[in-house]
Amino acid sequence: MFVPLALVAFWPSPVDQPIQGELARILRFFHAHGIPAWFDYKFVEASANVVLFVPLGVVASLAFAEKRWWQIGAFGLIVSGCIELGQLLFLHDRFASPQDVVTNTSGAVIGALLAIEALKRPQARRLSAAGLRNANSS
Numbered sequence: 001m002f003v004p005l006a007l008v009a010f011w012p013s014p015v016d017q018p019i020q021g022e023l024a025r026i027l028r029f030f031h032a033h034g035i036p037a038w039f040d041y042k043f044v045e046a047s048a049n050v051v052l053f054v055p056l057g058v059v060a061s062l063a064f065a066e067k068r069w070w071q072i073g074a075f076g077l078i079v080s081g082c083i084e085l086g087q088l089l090f091l092h093d094r095f096a097s098p099q100d101v102v103t104n105t106s107g108a109v110i111g112a113l114l115a116i117e118a119l120k121r122p123q124a125r126r127l128s129a130a131g132l133r134n135a136n137s138s
Contacts, residue, residue: 002056005052005053005055005056008052009083009086009087010083010086010087010090010091011094012091012093012094013093013094014093014094014095016045016048023041023044024041027039027040027041027044046099046103047103049100049103049104049107050103050104050106050107050110051107052104052107053076053079053080053103053104053105053106053107053108053111054107054108054110054111054114055111056075056076056079056107056108056111057072057073057076057107057108057109057110057111057112057113057114057115058111058112058114058115059111060072060075060076060108060111060112061111061112061115061116062115062119065119069109069112069113069116070109072108072109072111072112073105073108073109073112075108076104076105076107076108076109076111076112077101077104077105077108079104079108080100080101080104080105080108081101083100083104084096084097084098084100084101
């Protein structure tokens with residue numbers, strides 16, 4: 001799970017570089033067919049950064065179930081900050097960005113919240129079933 005994140009984060013050149021022309025063509029097609037202009041390259045890139053960190057938030061939340069969502073978010077912030085610092089110091093064709101830290105952290109928080117919610121549902125069902133059994137046995 002972390003290998004794809006590391007590959008994307010530390011690839012020597014921007015990972016979308018080979019498809020930038022194709023992506024621009026697709027966006028032009030979308031815009032010509034009614035998709036708003038705000039749905040542009042920057043939006044796609046920011047969304048990809050969020051999505052990239054959702055699995056980190058899910059896995060961290062499952063691995064550290066006692067941690068709160070904001071603590072998992074802080075972990076995502078630290079991981080993202082280290083990635084951006086690494087890009088700044090060692091990858092001259094990559095661009096470190098505070099916006100990437102914000103979007104990556106947001107993805108980690110979303111992942112943590114999704115995991116917390118997913119864990120609550122079976123727990124609520126078990127509690128509900130136990131309550132029904134207790135009520136039926138009385």
